[in-house]
Amino acid sequence: MENSRSRGDRYALAALKNKRGTIASEIMALERQIRARKDALSHVDACLRILDPSIEVSDIPRKRPPKHINLFRSGELGRSIIDAIRRNGGSANIKEITSALLESGGHGEEARRAVTLRVRSNLAYQVRKQKVVKVGEGRAAKWRLAHDG
DSSP states (O other): OGGGSOHHHHHHHHHHHHHHHHHHHHHHHHHHHHHHHHHHHHHHHHHHHHHOTTOOGGGSOOOOOOOOOOOSOTTHHHHHHHHHHHHTTSEEOHHHHHHHHHHHHTOOGGGHHHHHHHHHHHHHHHHHTTSEEEESSGGGOEEEESSOO
16 A cells, blocks of 8 residues: 555655654653652642641642743853944943844844843843943943943
8 A cells, every 4th residue: 555655645654754753752751841840849849738737739829930032142142232332332221232132133022021131131240240331320321341352
């Protein structure tokens, strides 16, 4: 029966079998992770009950896991911020830096909040590394290069 299939059907069948195998493996790995998380949760629940026997663990609200978006490769954000400040005449506020990064990275407006948070955090890091200095306070604050070199 295998020989009666066209070459395209055989390729499609092989690709689908491969895809099914991949998905089945991913499901198994996720099920292992679920079992491990359930075990960890039961241990935390037991510790809570030891410390407070009257606690009702099911009443403890769930927390939304943080969503991590990989917008930049390692070290790329800091370099991009320094470049944005240079391109802006040597000083820029967070909004200007964020807009420059969104434009240069091809990210849409939906990424603005995430990028702004990362820019703020990275600028604090850049201050500690003495690469940038903050001039002013609040939204009017500008960031300048500590030394251009």
